[in-house]
Amino acid sequence: xxxxxxxxxxxxxxxxxxxxxxxxxxxxxxxxxxxxxxxxxxxxxxxxxxxxxxxxxxxxxxxxxxxxxxxxxxxxxxxxxxxxxxxxxxxxxxxxxxxxxxxxxxxxxxxxxxxxxxxxxxxxxxxxxxxxxxxxxxxxxxxxxxxxxxxxxxxxxxxxxxxxxxxxxxxxxxxxxxxxxxxxxxxxxxxxxxxxxxxxxxxxxxxxxxxxxxxxxxxxxxxxxxxxxxxxxxxxxxxxxxxxxxxxxxxxxxxxxxxxxxxxxxxxxxxxxxxxxxxxxxx
Numbered sequence: 564x565x566x567x568x569x570x571x572x573x574x575x576x577x578x579x580x581x582x583x584x585x586x587x588x589x590x591x592x593x594x595x596x597x598x599x600x601x602x603x604x605x606x607x608x609x610x611x612x613x614x615x616x617x618x619x620x621x622x623x624x625x626x627x628x629x630x631x632x633x634x635x636x637x638x639x640x641x642x643x644x645x646x647x648x649x650x651x652x653x654x655x656x657x658x659x660x661x662x663x664x665x666x667x668x669x670x671x672x673x674x675x676x677x678x679x680x681x682x683x684x685x686x687x688x689x690x691x692x693x694x695x696x697x698x699x700x701x702x703x704x705x706x707x708x709x710x711x712x713x714x715x716x717x718x719x720x721x722x723x724x725x726x727x728x729x730x731x732x733x734x735x736x737x738x739x740x741x742x743x744x745x746x747x748x749x750x751x752x753x754x755x756x757x758x759x760x761x762x763x764x765x766x767x768x769x770x771x772x773x774x775x776x777x778x779x780x781x782x783x784x785x786x787x788x789x790x791x792x793x794x795x796x797x798x799x800x801x802x803x804x805x806x807x808x809x810x811x812x813x814x815x816x817x818x819x820x821x822x823x824x825x826x827x828x829x830x831x832x833x834x835x836x837x838x839x840x841x842x843x844x845x846x
Contacts, residue, residue, distance in 0.1 A: 564621045566652070567842060569662045569835045570629035571806075572596040572681040572702075573710075573757040576835040577615065579622075584843035590614045594681070597641045598631035598701060599754055605644055622652040626842065628662030628834075630682055633699055660686045660693060666837025667803035667829040674828060675794055677786075679816075680806030681760040683709040685790035687800075696793035702756035708786030710760030710808050716778045717762045718745065727774050734765060767811045779812060783819050791825060801828030 564587060567578045572594040579587040592608045592615070600608075610616050625645055632638050638656045645654045659678060664686070668674045671690050678684040683706045687694045702711045720726035721734055722742075734740065738761075748758040769775045791797050802825055809816060810832040817827045831837070 564618065565624040565626065565842065566622050566649070567835065567838045568595075568625070568627045568629070569659065569833060569838060570595045570627065571659065571757075572599065572630045572754055573760055575629070576833060577612075578835060578839060579614070579618065580839060580842070584839060586839070588614045588618075594754060594757060595627075595629055595641075596631035596754070596756075597629075597637045597644075599756065602644055604753055605641075606648060609648060619649050620651060622649045625649050625652045625654045626838075627654070627656045628659050628838070629656070630659045630678075630684075632656055632658040633660075633684075633695075658684075660684050660695075662834040662838055663803070663805035664688045664693065665841040666831060666834030667805065673800050675791060675797055675800055675802040677791065677802060677804045677809065678806050679708055679786070679804055679809035679812075681710045681757050682706045683712075683786060683790065683806075683808075685786075685793070687794050687796070697790060702759070706756070707789050708782045708808065710763035711756040712759075712782055713766045713778065713808070714759030714762035716782070717765060718759075720774070720778075727772075730769065730772065730774060737765060738762065763808060767808075770812065770815065776815075779815050780819065783812070783816055787819055787823060787825070791820075792823070798824050798826075801826050803828040804830045805832075805834050807832055 565580050569576045575592045575595050577590045581587060590612050592612055595605055642654050642656045660676060663676045663678055667676060668688055673688060673690045675687050682702055699705055706712050721731055721740060749755045766775045770779055791802060809830050813830050820827050
């Protein structure tokens with residue numbers, strides 16, 4: 564039994580397949596980002612799901628594609644945890660960009676592949692190897708255009724009283740905006756980046772409001788300049804996207820990239836289905 568996992572900071576999609584590609588079960592856990600979670604938290608999230616805990620001894624392979632796995636240190640750390648938990652499985656850990664590449668980019672083609680979800684990332688795939696110009700320093704310093712950046716803008720706008728009154732009223736009706744509650748989630752709970760990203764639904768819902776439109780345009784421009792345009796060939800190859808932010812703001816993203824003569828390629832909400840096809844072809 565092979566386990567295929569696509570994990571962001573907010574959630575992780577799991578699919579178990581047999582050698583013929585037949586789906587045995589699907590499930591979802593909370594995100595398994597090793598940059599923000601301790602070992603016991605990761606194990607707890609696995610144990611919470613019956614399908615995973617009940618079948619852990621049956622797994623022969625685990626292919627994990629995750630946020631926070633961009634360095635060898637984090638890959639090795641997470642691999643050790645999984646090897647201890649799935650004792651009979653061969654474990655392979657890649658950063659989440661590889662899942663995006665395999666899901667969006669046809670075989671033997673080159674492309675720039677971006678992730679715009681809870682966090683953000685961008686790489687160039689030369690049809691064989693993934694190249695990055697920017698190493699992530701995490702959600703506090705980077706993640707332009709991501710869900711957590713939009714959440715940060717909204718909370719700051721609400722508390723600095725720069726959010727229009729009609730939006731502020733709806734914002735406080737939809738979310739718990741108590742200062743102590745927000746601070747607890749930001750500084751005491753796991754995955755503060757995922758907490759911030761929960762507010763992104765609000766900005767997508769009101770994306771045509773001038774206040775939200777300005778924030779969206781600003782962040783997507785920053786992502787384009789700081790990430791995509793690091794690659795000199797960004798106007799020569801398609802730029803593919805994975806993630807809910809890219810998916811729900813596709814029109815806004817396309818408009819901005821068109822201004823820089825950059826071609827938008829495939830835009831998918833999640834890559835997990837593409838991973839099944841990839842692993843069947845490469846078993």
